[in-house]
Amino acid sequence: MASATGDTPAGKPRVVIAGAGVIGASTAYHLAANHGMRCTLYDQKGAGCAASGKAGGFLALDWCDGSPVGELARVSFAMHEELAKTLSLDSYRRLTCEAVAVDERAVVAAGGVAKPGNKKLESIEWADIGAVASRPMGTEETIAQVHPKRLTEAFLDAANAKAGTEVVLGKVEGVVTHEVTGEVTGVVVDGETVPADVVVVAMGPWTHRASTWAPGMPKVILGQKYHAVLMRPERVLTQAVFFQGLGDPEFYPRGDGDVYVCAYPDSPNVVDEEPGEVEVRPDAVQRLVDVARAVSSEMKNAEVNGSGQSCHLPITQDGMPVMGAVPGTNGLYVATGHSCWGILNSPASGAAMAELIATGSVTCVKNFDAFSPKRFAR
Template sequence: MAACAASARGLATHKKPQQVVIAGGGVIGCATAYFLAKEHGIGPTIVDRKSIAAAASGNAGGFLARDWNDGSPTQEMTHRSFDLHATLAEDLKKYGATDYRRLTCVAVGVDGRTAVQKPGGKKLENVDWADSAGVMGMRPMGDESTIAQVHPRKLCDAFVAAAKDLAGASVVEGCASGLREEDGRVTGLELSDGTCIEADAVVLCMGPWSHALGRPKTEKLGLRGDSDYSGWGLQNCPLVVGTKYHAVLLQAPRVLSQSVFFQGLGDPEVYPRPDGEVYVTGSPDPADIVRDLPGETEVRDEVCDQLVAKMNVLSSELKDAPINHKQACHLPSAVDGVPVVGELRSGAYVGYGHGCWGILLAPATGEALANQIATGESPFLDLGRFDPRRF
């Protein structure tokens, strides 16, 4: 009862912001902009120091699974988000997000040594593009009712195009460097060039760089070639680490439609796309503070070559397939592995730390943040478990 009264008091005092600035144009920032525009008529300014989807959000696989997070803190967020993706597939088609599809997924256990010694030949039962050499077993991981995929970069671009169209959102290039606060309330986002964008609500969605704004003045992060992140202002913003992954995009001779998580040979994950590209990732580096600047993560050729060599062993159909792209990026994780989403202090909101599921969880996160910013509450998703003040 007391909690209800407090919540009602909170709602009564919540004022819908007029100007919202989002720092970070990854999938979380873009989704938040979209829901602010669509549900609340707010056209936010997105500030990114590189460009929209410059980091993980433009380089991810785009694989979505409805029930793999069951029993975890993100179960409800996952269900809500998976379902929202299906709605978005229709709503965002006219803005260029045309690649949503349902598909099947299996896990395949492989004895690497046998596979290497006897490559090629017989096809694996139920996966029409993989070979059977070295396969020790396989397990269905989902079908069209629980597995789907999107093209992450196209999704981000479509979120932004829709937010511009629906409520006049804008995108500016700039490096967020601090919050301007007056009388205990946020009044703007400061940029490293000394300017400030006025706002009555600021959202920090800077992926593995998000906590840089929250570190005490004295703690230098020492980002490579950069002194902008010396840190000030917003203390107690929880730490986030990044896990660097490489990926290669191969061009298959036809459209494939089964995702496979191999176990063995470095556990490559393979996500074929409806345009005939096949996304292959695996063999992560250890998690660490990210010191690369967004969009400038070094790509180590030897790691990409290993991913290609594994596919040559696992699939005679993909053997020697043209390599369209080699890339690397960081997936952001909070220190307790649970996304950090919600109000940090009056007028300051955060959304980051979604680990390997940021593309999947972006719609529910963006919807919840937009609702909280505009109305003071999140009716479709309890944000309690994700509270940034939990640390």
């Protein structure tokens, strides 16, 4: 294991973040940018090696309205545009989104070929085989996207430039606390103790492992496995599509020409696969390629980029993120459970966690206490 380097500014706590995904990276960035605090992130495989590097990067302003996550999403959506400028993210762009219902029998009969003279439904950019109805799900005012791995890396690069924050390869295995006060004094990484005053567990679907060494940590953090594939048609598309039928596949076109295709999630389970070693099932990837070719003549001959990918999205018992101080251990925090909205909600989540660590309270997101891990201890 490589050792952490760099000096902590006088009067600032020594902060360690377990996990270098987008939530940990955002927290590190906002600690550096907003509070002048450096930290060390430990990760088994490196930055964005799991869902934060393999997600679709789809952003929606108002899809979480009416839920406790609504305010978090709205604040984050606005922050993404500002961060794209600040961090020079060329993968960020606005786009539109449609729900498209397909006649499955017509799709099968067409064999992936649009009938001569067929016209796409009004407002539909590229879905043309078996499409029978559509409805708008968002305009460029409410829908955007960003490349998740590039965002994660940009957070970390900026945190390093501002405060000397760094990512170190290593597996966090426990915390060390003062026997009298119960305050965090260190973190165990690959069997070695690293001094720390604050530890943030942001291990995504692997956060359940921390419950073995932190009594107040939520015990059931599940992972829901998704497969995805990148395909590249002849032109750059600008409309995300959520299909209804054929297993409800989702298509997120990117500004670089790739179209991210995902569908058919596994049932949520406790994750036993290791970070960076999540199995990709060829049959699941081929199913995605087949359905992409079946619903669009533009995707019929699209190039398949790579052999597909898979990742586990972190799921909590009640479907909401869990963020805040862990009961029973002073200086221990958790931030995970964002489900499919981790990339969207990463800016405000990281800003709120950084504010909580630095000041003891959160003002940048209303009702942040709704995400407290204390709710699982009731």
